[in-house]
Amino acid sequence: MVFGIAAPLIASALFKQLQPTSTAEAVAFVRHMMSDVGLLNEGVSRVFFPYKSWFWTATPSLRDTFLQAVLGTGAMSHLATRTWFYDRHLMSLLKPDMQVVICGAGFDSRAHRLHVPRGVRFFELDLAQHPGVQEYKVAQLAKYGLSSDGIVHLPIDFKRESISEVLMRGGHDPRKPTIFLWEGVTMYLNKEAIEVTVREMRKVAAPGSYLLCELFSARLLTEEAKADPSLSKYWKQVSKSGEAYSFGVWPKEMPKFWTSMQVHVVEHQNPEAQQKEWLMTPGTARWTDDDLPHGGVCHLFLLKLK
Ligand SMILES: C[S@@+](CC[C@H](N)C(=O)[O-])C[C@H]1O[C@@H](n2cnc3c(N)ncnc32)[C@H](O)[C@@H]1O
Numbered sequence: 001m002v003f004g005i006a007a008p009l010i011a012s013a014l015f016k017q018l019q020p021t022s023t024a025e026a027v028a029f030v031r032h033m034m035s036d037v038g039l040l041n042e043g044v045s046r047v048f049f050p051y052k053s054w055f056w057t058a059t060p061s062l063r064d065t066f067l068q069a070v071l072g073t074g075a076m077s078h079l080a081t082r083t084w085f086y087d088r089h090l091m092s093l094l095k096p097d098m099q100v101v102i103c104g105a106g107f108d109s110r111a112h113r114l115h116v117p118r119g120v121r122f123f124e125l126d127l128a129q130h131p132g133v134q135e136y137k138v139a140q141l142a143k144y145g146l147s148s149d150g151i152v153h154l155p156i157d158f159k160r161e162s163i164s165e166v167l168m169r170g171g172h173d174p175r176k177p178t179i180f181l182w183e184g185v186t187m188y189l190n191k192e193a194i195e196v197t198v199r200e201m202r203k204v205a206a207p208g209s210y211l212l213c214e215l216f217s218a219r220l221l222t223e224e225a226k227a228d229p230s231l232s233k234y235w236k237q238v239s240k241s242g243e244a245y246s247f248g249v250w251p252k253e254m255p256k257f258w259t260s261m262q263v264h265v266v267e268h269q270n271p272e273a274q275q276k277e278w279l280m281t282p283g284t285a286r287w288t289d290d291d292l293p294h295g296g297v298c299h300l301f302l303l304k305l306k
Pocket of ligand 1: 023024027028103104105106107108125126127156157158159182183184185188189
């Protein structure tokens with residue numbers, strides 16, 4: 001009788017431990033699981049969630065159960081296409097001695113998984129109160145024998161602080177070109193915070209500096225979108241984490257949005273182009289429920305800052 005009551009309680013507590021606890025962890029963990037089916041290359045992030053990784057990748061059927069639960073939100077195709085876009089551009093732009101600033105880094109693993117030229121310095125910026133992610137990452141990397149040399153972790157709140165001041169304090173060199181990456185963050189901010197931050201990035205950006213970043217369509221914030229099955233499932237998951245979306249731009253206004261900040265659009269990958277890339281990639285045919293990346297609201301940009 002006692003066992004009958006205790007067993008489900010223990011099982012549900014254990015199961016909770018095996019679920020990601022924040023959006024930063026959730027997106028990184030889905031990418032990690034997608035690496036197990038060959039779509040991405042985020043094996044190294046196992047060190048950030050060793051027990052969850054051990055459990056969910058223990059057998060192909062457990063792994064597929066996890067990924068099946070994510071399906072229908074467009075999250076898999078969205079995380080894949082945005083990772084491919086950012087990695088492709090980062091790798092083609094980076095030269096020795098350049099700097100990479102990862103804004104709202106969460107569990108980003110690029111400093112460890114990309115083959116960057118020698119001398120490239122990484123700056124990982126994130127909310128200080130975001131449950132101790134920066135300290136946790138450094139500690140886990142050390143525990144698994146991975147060095148954090150060449151990576152500077154800095155706290156920032158884009159709604160309140162100037163990125164140029166934070167970077168200067170952290171030893172960023174404004175004479176060297178910088179690639180800024182702002183992945184999965186603008187949708188949690190507001191227009192003013194984004195505009196101020198981009199202007200501040202330009203202040204410390206030497207010629208040859210770029211920003212990689214996405215904008216979500218303002219459609220995501222409408223009542224119609226919340227009723228759209230492909231968007232509502234994702235919305236619910238994000239809202240459950242207490243980090244609801246707050247910002248979007250209508251696609252036809254996106255070019256003006258950037259040029260008003262004196263930023264030049266080098267490439268704009270729209271949702272149709274992302275879908276095309278997803279459909280053409282080997283291994284995606286198993287996950288057809290996810291064929292439209294994030295329900296078609298994500299626009300990816302390569303922007304020249306200076
Ligand atoms: C969905 S996660 C994305 C994390 C990471 N860029 C990735 O794609 O894996 C959103 C990140 O934005 C950060 N963030 C949200 N609002 C922020 C703010 N006002 N200032 C700084 N970081 C913020 C969170 O702390 C979190 O790490």
